[in-house]
Amino acid sequence: MKISAIQFAIASGNVEKNYQITEQYIRAAASQHADIIVLSEMWNTSFYPENVKDLADNDGKRTRAFLSCLAREYKVNIVGGSVANRRGAHVYNTTYIVDREGQIVSAYDKVHLFTPGHEDEVFAAGNQPAVFELDGIKMASVTCYDLRFCEWVRMAALAEAQILFVPAAWPQPRLEHWQILNRARAIENQFFVIAVNSCGKAGSYQFCGHSMIIDPWGAVLSQGDGREQIITADADMSVIQKIRERINVFRDRRPDLYDLR
Numbered sequence: 076m077k078i079s080a081i082q083f084a085i086a087s088g089n090v091e092k093n094y095q096i097t098e099q100y101i102r103a104a105a106s107q108h109a110d111i112i113v114l115s116e117m118w119n120t121s122f123y124p125e126n127v128k129d130l131a132d133n134d135g136k137r138t139r140a141f142l143s144c145l146a147r148e149y150k151v152n153i154v155g156g157s158v159a160n161r162r163g164a165h166v167y168n169t170t171y172i173v174d175r176e177g178q179i180v181s182a183y184d185k186v187h188l189f190t191p192g193h194e195d196e197v198f199a200a201g202n203q204p205a206v207f208e209l210d211g212i213k214m215a216s217v218t219c220y221d222l223r224f225c226e227w228v229r230m231a232a233l234a235e236a237q238i239l240f241v242p243a244a245w246p247q248p249r250l251e252h253w254q255i256l257n258r259a260r261a262i263e264n265q266f267f268v269i270a271v272n273s274c275g276k277a278g279s280y281q282f283c284g285h286s287m288i289i290d291p292w293g294a295v296l297s298q299g300d301g302r303e304q305i306i307t308a309d310a311d312m313s314v315i316q317k318i319r320e321r322i323n324v325f326r327d328r329r330p331d332l333y334d335l336r
């Protein structure tokens with residue numbers, strides 16, 4: 076399973092330019108025969124301009140058509156990062172997942188809104204997990220700040236996801252949190268984590284890049300730096316079973332003792 080993560084400096088508020096750049100990067104990754112291409116958070120508007128409600132996609136119409144068309148053309152799966160997405164009176168931070176036939180297999184609205192950045196004042200939160208299958212393998216996607224909520228990610232593992240995608244717009248001052256939390260989620264859940272960040276700036280935010288492809292032992296198979304790039308790695312899905320046989324946390328856990336409310 077060859078996975079490519081696209082990390083680029085999203086142009087804040089410039090939706091047309093962002094669709095163009097995204098298309099170029101998807102074409103570049105697809106020509107290198109990726110099985111899954113992954114985008115970062117809020118790639119249509121960046122995170123997030125003042126007029127994000129006006130710039131947001133209209134119920135994902137443009138984004139779904141755009142991703143489906145490229146997925147079908149290249150016969151590639153796409154985890155479409157996320158876009159600002161207006162539905163009714165609300166704006167959501169939505170990830171669309173598209174299979175090789177161009178079918179939308181899942182849509183995920185970010186569940187934990189980043190209150191330190193006042194995301195909750197502009198966006199509405201989702202309340203459903205996204206667990207889906209691509210090429211017959213179960214996978215899940217969460218978005219940026221969701222990464223800090225280990226209970227939420229654990230639910231994806233318990234639903235038998237073998238790969239977790241984490242599209243993000245993670246700012247520079249917390250690069251270490253980004254690296255440590257992504258590796259921790261991979262180790263504790265014994266699955267692959269594909270963490271895709273943007274780079275560049277939006278207002279006072281500097282995004283730290285360092286997209287990562289991490290195996291279920293916590294080893295970093297590929298990591299970017301702070302610049303635009305595509306990072307790629309081969310995920311050998313057979314290692315999951317070997318690791319789970321060696322240290323079987325799913326057998327040994329004691330949910331009867333965990334009162335998480």
Ligand SMILES: O=C(O)CCC(=O)C(=O)O
Pocket residue numbers: 122188189192218219220221223244245246249252
């Ligand atoms: O949790 C963090 O430090 C960053 C989260 C964030 O920037 C976001 O969810 O947009």
